Amino acid sequence: MSTSIDGLPPLRDVIERHGLQAKKALGQNFLLDLNLTGKVARAAGDLTGVTVIEVGPGPGGLTRALLMHGAKKVIAIERDERCLAALAEVSDHYPGRLEVVSGDALKTDFASLAAGEPVKIVANLPYNIGTELLVRWLTVETWPPFYQSLTLMFQREVAERIVAKPTSSAFGRLGVLAGWRTDARIAFDVPPQAFTPPPKVTSSVIHLEPRREPLAADxxxxxxxxxxxxxxxxxxxxxxxxxxxxxxxxxxxxxxxxxxxxxxxxxxxxxxxxxx
Structure with missing residues (x-):
């Protein structure tokens, strides 16, 4: 069995062995290129001593990159039980550093997951819940929030709405909320062919850092x-x-x-x- 740069089997082999064809109903598009997942991990900045929360790890491509790039711990939330065996192999390879939470991200209390630890959220978000999760993270009651930064993958069109400024046609509710509480920027684009299955659109990785003191508003x-x-x-x-x-x-x-x-x-x- 061949191995990848991190000593684990290539993701294509993992997907085949565990029968992990991406499910459209779960908004899944798996990122298989470990150079690209490494780029996403680096976009989140220094991960030393940080607990990273990941949503929708799938077969664990980004999870592996986060651990390889020094995350102290990764807490991965996955509702597709087919992926748990593949993630268990990653956990065995990085003892004590990966915690997999089997469940629905929309029902998860993120703030309590890593109580007191420095937290960054890094995720290739499932397309069908990405915007809703972002709005929840931007509108948490306590500010500064429980996370140091958000590094997230969206369809390019959604990413443009998040970083949009007034008077642009993309400016809307997302642009107001992100602009009010964070500094948001598009880090880089990811072409459709980087995914399995390839989506019909380009994706973008976006990095948001909370403003310490946003304008006061309810x-x-x-x-x-x-x-x-x-x-x-x-x-x-x-x-x-x-x-x-x-x-x-x-x-x-x-x-x-x-x-x-x-x-x-x-x-x-x-x-x-x-x-x-």
Whole structure:
């Protein structure tokens, strides 16, 4: 049996041996190139002494890269039980450094997973839950949050929405939340052929670092304001924000009621949330 750069069998062999064909229903696209998974791990910065939380490890390509690049420990959350045997082999190769949690990431209390340890979240997120998880991580009540950074893979189009700035067509709720609480940037793109099966679109790895002191705002109210404003993005704000006070609310914070949501800055959204 051939081995890879980390002394474990090549991922293609692992997938074949364990019958791990990617399931569309689980949003799975496996990244098999260990040079690429290594690049993702490096994008997360220095992992020494850090507990890394990974969502959707699949056959363990990125998991192996994170351990190889010095993560003190990886906690991997996987709901596809077919992958557990393959991950157990990785765990045996790195004794005491990989903890696999069998379960649904959407039902996981991430903050309690590595209580008190320095944490980074690094993941090739399943396509169907990626955005929802990011919004949850951006809107945690306690700030600074339990994690030092987020290094995540998304479809390129979603990544562009996360880093978008006001007035761009990609600017929306994700751009407001990410821009309000983090410094977000696209680290690099990953072509479709790097995955098995290849998705129809290019993916991007995005790196987000929490701002120590973002502008003060009630996170739930800000979420409601952005949802209402961008829910009818073609309409003027006096119309889309009607349920929250419309014209009166906008005038109270000195915003022209005829403007549209994508022209507002993060600061203006925060001012609206405060006024609500």
């Amino acid at each position: 996170v739930k109210v800000l979420g409601r304001v952005t949802e209402a404003a961008f829910g009818q993005r073609r309409k003027m704000l006096r119309q889309s924000l009607k349920s929250m006070g419309g014209e009166k609310l906008l005038q109270a914070v000195g915003i022209d009621p005829t403007r549209r949501a994508e022209t507002l800055s993060v600061e203006e959204f925060v001012a609206l949330a405060k006024a609500v």
